[in-house]
Amino acid sequence: MRRMKKEDKNKIIILLSVILLIALLLTTVSAGILNWIKKTISGKATQNLGLNITVGVPSITTVYNSSISLGSGPNEAPAITTMVINFTAYTISGAVNLNHSTARINVTGDTTRQNLSCANTASSGNYANYTCNITMWWWDGTGTWNITAYVEDNQTNSAMNTSTNFYVGSRTSFVMGPSSLTWPGIAPGATNKTSSNDPLLLNNTGNDVINATSIKINASNLRGETTPTQALWAENFSVSWNTGGACTGANCVECGGTVMNRSIYQAIATANLTKGNYTINDGSTGQEELYFCLRLAGSELSNQAYSTANETEWAWIVQTS
Amino acid sequence: MITNKYCQRIGILTLFIILLSSYVSAFGVGSAYHKEYPLKISPGETKEVIFNLQNPVGTDITARPSLTKGSEIMQLTDSKDIAVPVGSSIDVKAMVSIPSDTKIGDIYPVEITFTTVTRSESGAFALGSSVGRDFNVIIVPTPKEEKKLEEEKAKLTEQKPGVSGTTYIIGALILIAIILAILFITKKKKRK
Numbered sequence: 399m400r401r402m403k404k405e406d407k408n409k410i411i412i413l414l415s416v417i418l419l420i421a422l423l424l425t426t427v428s429a430g431i432l433n434w435i436k437k438t439i440s441g442k443a444t445q446n447l448g449l450n451i452t453v454g455v456p457s458i459t460t461v462y463n464s465s466i467s468l469g470s471g472p473n474e475a476p477a478i479t480t481m482v483i484n485f486t487a488y489t490i491s492g493a494v495n496l497n498h499s500t501a502r503i504n505v506t507g508d509t510t511r512q513n514l515s516c517a518n519t520a521s522s523g524n525y526a527n528y529t530c531n532i533t534m535w536w537w538d539g540t541g542t543w544n545i546t547a548y549v550e551d552n553q554t555n556s557a558m559n560t561s562t563n564f565y566v567g568s569r570t571s572f573v574m575g576p577s578s579l580t581w582p583g584i585a586p587g588a589t590n591k592t593s594s595n596d597p598l599l600l601n602n603t604g605n606d607v608i609n610a611t612s613i614k615i616n617a618s619n620l621r622g623e624t625t626p627t628q629a630l631w632a633e634n635f636s637v638s639w640n641t642g643g644a645c646t647g648a649n650c651v652e653c654g655g656t657v658m659n660r661s662i663y664q665a666i667a668t669a670n671l672t673k674g675n676y677t678i679n680d681g682s683t684g685q686e687e688l689y690f691c692l693r694l695a696g697s698e699l700s701n702q703a704y705s706t707a708n709e710t711e712w713a714w715i716v717q718t719s
Numbered sequence: 720m721i722t723n724k725y726c727q728r729i730g731i732l733t734l735f736i737i738l739l740s741s742y743v744s745a746f747g748v749g750s751a752y753h754k755e756y757p758l759k760i761s762p763g764e765t766k767e768v769i770f771n772l773q774n775p776v777g778t779d780i781t782a783r784p785s786l787t788k789g790s791e792i793m794q795l796t797d798s799k800d801i802a803v804p805v806g807s808s809i810d811v812k813a814m815v816s817i818p819s820d821t822k823i824g825d826i827y828p829v830e831i832t833f834t835t836v837t838r839s840e841s842g843a844f845a846l847g848s849s850v851g852r853d854f855n856v857i858i859v860p861t862p863k864e865e866k867k868l869e870e871e872k873a874k875l876t877e878q879k880p881g882v883s884g885t886t887y888i889i890g891a892l893i894l895i896a897i898i899l900a901i902l903f904i905t906k907k908k909k910r911k
Contacts, residue, residue, distance in 0.1 A: 413899065469751045469769075470749035470750055470751060470769065470770075470771035470810075471749035471750075471771075473773065473775070473808075474745070474747040474749075474773040474775050475775070476775065476776065477773075477775050540753065540755070540756065541756075565751070567749055567750055567751040567752075567753075567756075568749065568750065568751075568753040568756070569747050569748065569749035569771075569773075570747060570748055570749070570850050570851070570852060571745075571746060571747020571748065571749075571773065571850060572746075572747070572848070572850075573745040573746075573776070573777075574846070574848065598846075603745065603747055603775075604747050604749070606753070616849075620844060623841060703841065705841060705844060705845075706844055706845045707841050707845075712837075712845075712847075713837035713845030713846055713847040714844070714845070714846050714847070715834060715846075715847045715848065715849045716846060716847070716848050716849070717832070717834075717848070717849035717850070717851060718849075718850060718851070719830075719832070719850065719851030719852070719853060
């Protein structure tokens with residue numbers, strides 16, 4: 399009994415030693431061990447194998463923008479920006495085997511602009527050059543744009559290259575009109591008189607989105623040209639992006655709008671300019687309307703012309719940022 | 720008499736109002752840097768920033784630049800009024816210079832405005848336009864410093880290898896050995 403116990407103990411010690419030895423060996427000879435086990439069990443092992451297959455499919459080796467930089471953004475409206483993008487295609491079966499009518503370019507940023515019929519400008523041996531004009535619009539967004547060049551051969555094998563990017567900067571710009579605003583029938587002491595030919599229409603002619611609070615007006619007084627101490631004070635004007643209501647007292651929307659403040663840029667509440675094709679002229683795409691109200695014409699005003707021409711005053715400035 | 724005087728006053732004020740405002744502005748400023756695309760620059764470095772002014776339609780304009788924020792790091796190479804004839808595109812250059820003792824990670828907001836210079840005429844309510852451009856200037860390490868940081872990061876990554884399949888096998892074997900040892904000791908105690 400005593401001998402049996404000793405034998406068991408020895409067996410266990412040997413078993414434990416073998417297991418620990420294997421564990422130790424594995425820590426030093428780990429590379430390839432799993433592969434060896436796999437090979438032993440299945441008779442197969444993994445090996446790296448270099449394989450070159452040469453077939454006659456085309457490839458696009460070079461893509462480049464050969465025209466102007468758009469680093470400062472697209473041209474201001476109504477001008478468009480024309481980009482010229484060139485690419486070179488290669489095929490072992492000879493450039494004659496390329497289907498030139500399939501050559502096309504896409505540029506993708508916040509939208510996609512494309513030319514589906516690029517011109518084959520040169521072909522020689524295994525290479526063909528293509529030139530593509532892409533029209534970018536003034537509202538095309540700032541950021542990184544990707545160029546995708548594409549061509550097929552006569553067997554409809556295709557080649558595509560998406561390795562080239564370009565950057566479009568940001569342009570803040572706008573145009574405003576009409577050229578004159580009118581307030582007919584104003585008498586001294588009059589209140590809440592709205593302009594009869596507003597809105598002042600702002601069109602976004604760039605690719606910058608003008609958020610709410612970023613359309614501001616810096617107002618000045620309209621002083622009497624004979625008696626400059628009399629004036630239509632800046633603080634008596636208000637501006638709103640909206641109109642309507644009964645124009646008596648505060649019920650007239652623009653008369654309850656943002657009150658002007660001399661020499662301080664006042665943000666017109668809610669007014670904003672989206673980017674887009676303002677020529678749609680729907681009052682919202684790339685457009686904002688501003689409505690003006692003369693809240694009070696002082697009863698002390700005398701018969702004379704009032705304007706911003708006085709040397710202490712300045713033109714009202716409409717600012718976007 | 721009073722009525723005539725009052726009517727005269729109404730007439731003159733009306734005349735003034737009809738003369739109000741005669742201006743149409745088409746004016747824009749473009750640049751590579753803006754609110755979502757800051758300028759990254761290192762301490763001791765100087766970079767040129769270009770603002771492109773365009774006036775596609777209407778009449779010739781004169782724009783007056785004004786740095787409203789960030790004048791401690793950015794200066795216009797020419798701060799005079801800029802003539803922008805209709806149909807033209809004019810580049811206005813500014814230099815951003817960062818002192819060499821500036822801290823990495825510091826952010827400087829920069830704002831520049833271009834305002835049309837508008838002459839107010841008698842009887843007119845003149846309107847002008849202004850375009851503001853603002854962006855941040857972020858202080859980043861020099862390329863040399865950045866490379867050094869990347870190397871240090873790579874070293875740290877090398878020192879922390881992932882858990883391999885072999886490690887799992889070793890762990891399992893050690894666990895089996897421990898379980899067998901516990902079983903042996905328990906059996907031995909029971910026999911006693």
